[in-house]
Amino acid sequence: MKYEICNNDIVLTEPYINLEQTLDCGQAFRWIKISDDTYSGCFVDKYLEISERDGRVIFVNTTEDDFLDVWASYFDLKRDYADIKAGYSQDPTLAKACEYSPGIRLLKQDEWECLVSYIFSQHNNIPRIKGIISRLCDHYGHFPTARELSRETPETLSFLRSGFRAKYVIDAANKVANGEVDLEFCKALPYEEAKAELMKIKGVGPKVADCVLLYGFAKVEAWPVDVWIKRVMQTYYPDGLPECVIGTQGIAQLYLFNYVRNLHEE
DNA sequence: TTCCAGGCGTATC
DNA sequence: GATACGCATGGA
16 A cells, blocks of 8 residues: 555555546445546445546545544545456456456445335345435434434335334334444454344345445455346356355455446446 | 336235 | 245336
């Protein structure tokens, strides 16, 4: 990781990140493109504007402390993606997927926000997921805590227009607020045990749990299988995943998901 | 109009 | 344990 301090900004020169590929690939739902080269977003109570110019990423008006304590972790800056992608290049499909969007990185998101977001994601599409979460945050002025959401009912959340998912989010809020599911504790558990804990929540099945394990807990062995990844498996890997992804399947999934979803649109 | 969307709970066998 | 079906909402 290499960076410079420029006036009030942090300019990241290494590693390479593509902001559009990373912030708008469907792993996080709250980043907003506010100009040609700039996004705004949050991690818990930290607000960030971040720009990409001439291949460099600029953390606008950001202290070195916040950069090192919050954003370096959030953007997974210490992981060696060049090394990971070199391993993936043994597989022709993954080689194409990495070439298609080489600047994707895993975002290590807040686990509670991640849990709620992916409960809303089920049987839904990305623009609509963003709309629901945007209405939720506008309503509270921030992403609501579990305690705040535990006071809601499906009726009081009807403004979200989130359909049958509202009751699941309320169940998650209740279980997290009363300690029945302890996300901090889950984070420290091994993959399988953490997954079983998350699946105590109504509306959290294997796929949503894997998304929280990957995007919220940064457990890169998680392998969320949605409709797109099912198609990937049928089309490219009928006999199972290639050896070169074992251990970091979650990161491979980011590249593959983005690749096939855009192939479909073209 | 019909189909589908980063699935899951439930009923049924 | 596996398979089928309904589910709120909205865009294509």
